[in-house]
Amino acid sequence: MKLTIKWDNFLNQLDTFVSEGKVLLEFENSIQTEQEFEKTKTEIKTWKESCFEFLKSSFDKNEFAISFHNARQERFHIGNQKKDYRQIKTETFQDLKEKINMLVYFKRILSISDAIIKPEIVELIDRNLYTTEQTLELILDKLYDLYDNSYHSISTILEGNGVTQKRHGEDRELLKMLEDNGYVSAMHMRDSAGQLTLRGKLYVEEKRKAHKENYNDINKSQEEINERVDEIIEKLTKLGYGQEIIFDEIQELKELYTTLNKKNWGQLVKGKVVDLALSKLVENDTLSYIYEKLTDHTLRLP
Structure with a gap:
């Protein structure tokens, strides 16, 4: 995947969309009538379409645009029962929050994706020749930079840093190795995701501190x-x-x-x-x- 515009320009526009989305969120509590809601719903729809088109045009592939489009609060529907506008309003703003959070996450995950944001700097050919040990170290380094309460896709980290999986499911095996060592907590679902443990955090910090160049x-x-x-x-x-x-x-x-x-x-x-x-x-x-x-x-x- 390649970013088709400059990283700084992409970042600035992303920040603008997040700010605009938060402004729209502020209308939730002030809306008193269905007519007021319809007006704001139209503005939210326009905002979502603008975000989607921007993401779609900013990459040579559509993964980020599709993820943004699909970001919504999970909920159950009861048959064909008609919803009151107040319920629709609540759901609309919940979905808006999800999409804003998705944009914020894109900013985080891309900030550690060398192959996407700075391909002219990183020697990507060398990354593709990494040994298993080097690949594991890269995953730990990137999870350290992302350290938070979220689980992060290992395949996204690998692709974003120029490491091509040699066979299907390699990301799952790499994650399992790190999990067995106690360095990450893992979620083995459709997309394997990991979160750095405190032991993993300590490992990276000690390695960085003790590293001596030869x-x-x-x-x-x-x-x-x-x-x-x-x-x-x-x-x-x-x-x-x-x-x-x-x-x-x-x-x-x-x-x-x-x-x-x-x-x-x-x-x-x-x-x-x-x-x-x-x-x-x-x-x-x-x-x-x-x-x-x-x-x-x-x-x-x-």
């Missing part, structure tokens, strides 16, 4: 490093970073690659990236791209 696996030629540095500079230029100081810092890595040993050169790359992070000159997503491009390691900023 740069001995950096084994590129000077020509490869030169090419990667040039690619980074080209990417930064396209993203609108024109500060000469940034380019100078990165260009220096070419000259020092054969001068320093692997450990010191890797530490130098990390140091430059951290300095850029502290200076706020470059966004963290772009810093991750720089670091991963040069070292093939995942960036963990302090």
